[in-house]
Amino acid sequence: MxxxxxxxxxxxxxxxxxxxxxxxxxxxxxxxxxxxxxxxxxxxxxxxxxxxxxxxxxxxxxxxxxxxxxxxxxxxxxxxxxxxxxxxxxxxxxxxxxxxxxxxxxxxxxxxxxxxxxxxxxxxxxDIPNYLQVNMNKKHYRVLFNDIIYAESLKDYVRIHTYEETITTKEKISVFENMLPPFFIRTHRSYIVNSKKITAFTNQDVELDDIEIPIGISYKQRVFELLKKT
The missing domain is CATH 3.40.50.2300 (Response regulator)
Structure with a gap:
C-alpha cells in the first residue's frame, strides 16, 4: 500500500x-x-x-x-x-x-x-466474515457481529459488550466504527449500538432490553433516519 x-x-x-x-x-x-x-x-x-x-x-x-x-x-x-x-x-x-x-x-x-x-x-x-477480530491482553478474540450489543469509547480504547462477555481493545471508536457492518449505528460520540438489538427508542435514548444508550444531539437526525430503515 x-x-x-x-x-x-x-x-x-x-x-x-x-x-x-x-x-x-x-x-x-x-x-x-x-x-x-x-x-x-x-x-x-x-x-x-x-x-x-x-x-x-x-x-x-x-x-x-x-x-x-x-x-x-x-x-x-x-x-x-x-x-x-x-x-x-x-x-x-x-x-x-x-x-x-x-x-x-x-x-x-x-x-x-x-x-x-x-x-x-x-x-x-x-462470504464477508461475520466476525470482528480484536486484541485484549495479548490475546486475539473473534467476536461475532451478531453477538455484539453495543460498544463504548474509553478514550483510546473501545469496550465491546456481548451477552456473554465484555472485551476491551485498544482502538479509537472512529476507527472501530469503520470495521462494523451497516446495521451498527453510532448514537453518540461514545456509543455504537447493534440496531438488531434495539427494542425501543425515544428522542433521548435507545433501549437494548434493559440497557439504555443515549442519543447525542448531533447524532439524532442520522439515528432516526437509520432506525426508520431497520
Missing part, C-alpha cells in the same frame, strides 16, 4: 488482516519508495493514495509499464473519471468503511478468478 498518512496505512492494514487470502507485503509513504519495492517484489494488488508529495498516485500509476491491480484510496472525488481510464479496480473515498472496503476486495477476487479459476475469490457479500 502507498499512502503518506500513517493512520490511513494502519486502517487498510487492519482491514487486510481480517481477510485470510490477503497479506500486506509492504507499506510505503511515497511513490518513489514504492517504485523500488516493485522492482524486487511481486505485488498482486496495490492500495494507492492519490495526493502525495513529489509524485501523485495518478502519475505514479501512469509511469508503470506493467502495474498490479490497483485500488485507489483518496479523500478527493475529482480524480474518479481519470482513474477509471487507467483501469483501476475501484476508487475508495476516505474515510473508508469496512463494508465498502470488502466490496472493492470482492471486485479484486472476481477479477482474479476470471483469469485463473483456481484462484481464491469471494463469491458474494455473504
Amino acid at each position: 502507498i499512502d503518506d498518512k500513517p493512520l490511513a496505512c494502519a486502517l487498510i492494514a487492519n482491514y487486510v488482516s481480517k481477510i485470510p487470502q490477503l497479506e500486506v507485503l509492504a507499506t510505503c509513504h511515497n511513490a518513489l519508495e514504492a517504485f523500488e519495492i516493485l522492482k524486487v517484489k511481486h505485488v498482486d494488488l496495490l492500495f494507492l493514495d492519490i495526493q502525495m508529495p513529489t509524485l501523485t498516485g495518478i502519475d505514479f500509476l501512469k509511469s508503470l509499464s506493467n502495474p498490479p491491480k490497483v485500488i485507489l484510496t483518496t479523500a478527493y472525488r475529482e480524480y474518479a473519471l481519470e482513474s477509471y481510464e487507467l483501469e483501476v479496480l475501484d476508487y475508495l473515498l476516505k474515510p473508508i468503511p469496512f463494508d465498502r472496503f470488502f466490496k472493492a476486495i470482492d471486485k479484486y477476487f472476481k477479477s482474479v478468478s476470471t483469469l485463473n479459476s483456481q484462484s481464491s475469490r469471494i463469491e458474494s457479500t455473504e
Whole structure:
C-alpha cells in the first residue's frame, strides 16, 4: 500500500488482516519508495493514495509499464473519471468503511478468478466474515457481529459488550466504527449500538432490553433516519 498518512496505512492494514487470502507485503509513504519495492517484489494488488508529495498516485500509476491491480484510496472525488481510464479496480473515498472496503476486495477476487479459476475469490457479500477480530491482553478474540450489543469509547480504547462477555481493545471508536457492518449505528460520540438489538427508542435514548444508550444531539437526525430503515 502507498499512502503518506500513517493512520490511513494502519486502517487498510487492519482491514487486510481480517481477510485470510490477503497479506500486506509492504507499506510505503511515497511513490518513489514504492517504485523500488516493485522492482524486487511481486505485488498482486496495490492500495494507492492519490495526493502525495513529489509524485501523485495518478502519475505514479501512469509511469508503470506493467502495474498490479490497483485500488485507489483518496479523500478527493475529482480524480474518479481519470482513474477509471487507467483501469483501476475501484476508487475508495476516505474515510473508508469496512463494508465498502470488502466490496472493492470482492471486485479484486472476481477479477482474479476470471483469469485463473483456481484462484481464491469471494463469491458474494455473504462470504464477508461475520466476525470482528480484536486484541485484549495479548490475546486475539473473534467476536461475532451478531453477538455484539453495543460498544463504548474509553478514550483510546473501545469496550465491546456481548451477552456473554465484555472485551476491551485498544482502538479509537472512529476507527472501530469503520470495521462494523451497516446495521451498527453510532448514537453518540461514545456509543455504537447493534440496531438488531434495539427494542425501543425515544428522542433521548435507545433501549437494548434493559440497557439504555443515549442519543447525542448531533447524532439524532442520522439515528432516526437509520432506525426508520431497520
